Amino acid sequence: MSDRIGILGGTFNPIHMGHLKLAELALTELNLNSIMFIPSGKSYMKSNVLDASLRLEMVKLAISGNSRFSVNDIEIKRAGNSYSYETLETLHEAYEDTEFVFITGADSFLSIDKWKCPGRIFRAASLAVLARGDSTDEKLKKKAFEYKRIFNAKVFFLHAPIIDISSTQIRNMIKNGEPADELVPPSVYRFINEHKIYLKESFDE
Template sequence: MRNINKNYSSLKSLAIMGGTFDPIHYGHLVTAEAVRYKYNIDKVLFMPAGNPPHKEYDKITHSEHRYLMGVLATATNPYFDVSRMEIDRKGVTYTIDTIKSLRQMYGEEIELYFITGADAIKEIFTWKNPEELFKLCTFVAVTRPEYYKEELIEKVKTIRNEYESKIHFLEVPALSISSTDIRNRVKNKMPIKYLVPESVENYIYKFNLYI
């Protein structure tokens, strides 16, 4: 299994893409690749959430399934890796703790990016220690084109000005795909082909997920 217990010392930049990934889909993968290309990032680390504070944990698919689907989905991309850091951490998992751990592991020289959705940016001040988080990494707020872009841009400007933070905005058309829709499709016996990698589709059906 791939994990982050490897030498990333040669990397100059690392992007963390957090989420429940329940399941991981092409929207996630296209987003990660778009951010990697746009900001010339050496590696993107997918970080499946363990016990996220903003979601009902008992309604999330078991972490091992979500981790393994991530491994399958990213296996052919040399720029992608999947981390067990949050799913192996006991208790509630907070982004600030993850970023601090990565800073300790890979030093102050590496440039850390955190990829997050527009909805999360709007609620970021409900996160643990958001002001400290702004100082530790560069944020990339991603959204689908039909989202309320002007509102998001104003939010990004406010955070930049008030906290002297690095935060970017990026539109990604593929984000119209959603994990919620995929779960509902499986439940209702509708096709999910071309919404998720074939390996993930096979895994979902093999283990009867979302039935």
């Protein structure tokens, strides 16, 4: 039987408890063997992002206590812009006999057909879409049907309780001197304070 690995990509600027809760949920609901966190490298969508080495270190700290979580710096090491289809195809070359499940939020899912080479994304991985609350939005259902028809996509929905945490919120709280220790893992919060991250400069999400 092949392994099933969930792929959770993102800027992780910073990684927070919402990311970790989503990963735990995906492990259970999708019957995954593990979750691979992939911090984004240079993005054609975002120009002002915290240095990749700092974001990578925060992810390593956040997941260090869970043996089923790993981090891969494939996009950080890549020269030029990072594209999801390239990442997934490269992972297939490195991990034989593995099924990948690409975990994404609702907004990204609705626009993924506008990404570079969407057909190659759907060929390389199943998609797991975070549907807020107990019901699946009709727009998501309609889009999933469209992707199945056009790309022969395999789509799952993850039903998660609404987690009102965002990286932007955390950065703003830290910049304004407000405590954000309950929103990120303790090790990450210590790292942010030690390196005085987010105190002055503003970043893209």
